[in-house]
Amino acid sequence: MNLDCQRALNGAEWRKSARSANNSYCVEVAVTAEVVGVRDTKDRTGATLTFTHPQWTTFLTKLSE
Numbered sequence: 136m137n138l139d140c141q142r143a144l145n146g147a148e149w150r151k152s153a154r155s156a157n158n159s160y161c162v163e164v165a166v167t168a169e170v171v172g173v174r175d176t177k178d179r180t181g182a183t184l185t186f187t188h189p190q191w192t193t194f195l196t197k198l199s200e
Contacts, residue, residue, distance in 0.1 A: 140185040143169035151176055166191075 147165035149172075155161040161176040171191040173184040186194065 140170050140172070140183075143167050144172045144183065144185070147172065149174070149179075 144165055144167060147167050149163040149165045151161055151163045155176075163174050163176050163179070165172040165174075171186045171188065173186070175181055
């Protein structure tokens with residue numbers, strides 16, 4: 136993750152789906168004005184995927200197809 140994305144997610148509110156079961160296959164999502172971040176719930180200090188808002192919208196659209 137580059138420094139700009141890291142700054143954008145600093146202090147962001149991370150959310151996990153209410154539909155997530157109590158298993159180890161969950162991710163958390165944070166939406167800021169600049170980016171959308173996705174991280175592994177089990178490894179919150181590990182790698183974070185970042186998306187622009189258009190990329191995130193495309194990703195969600197493709198999931199429902």
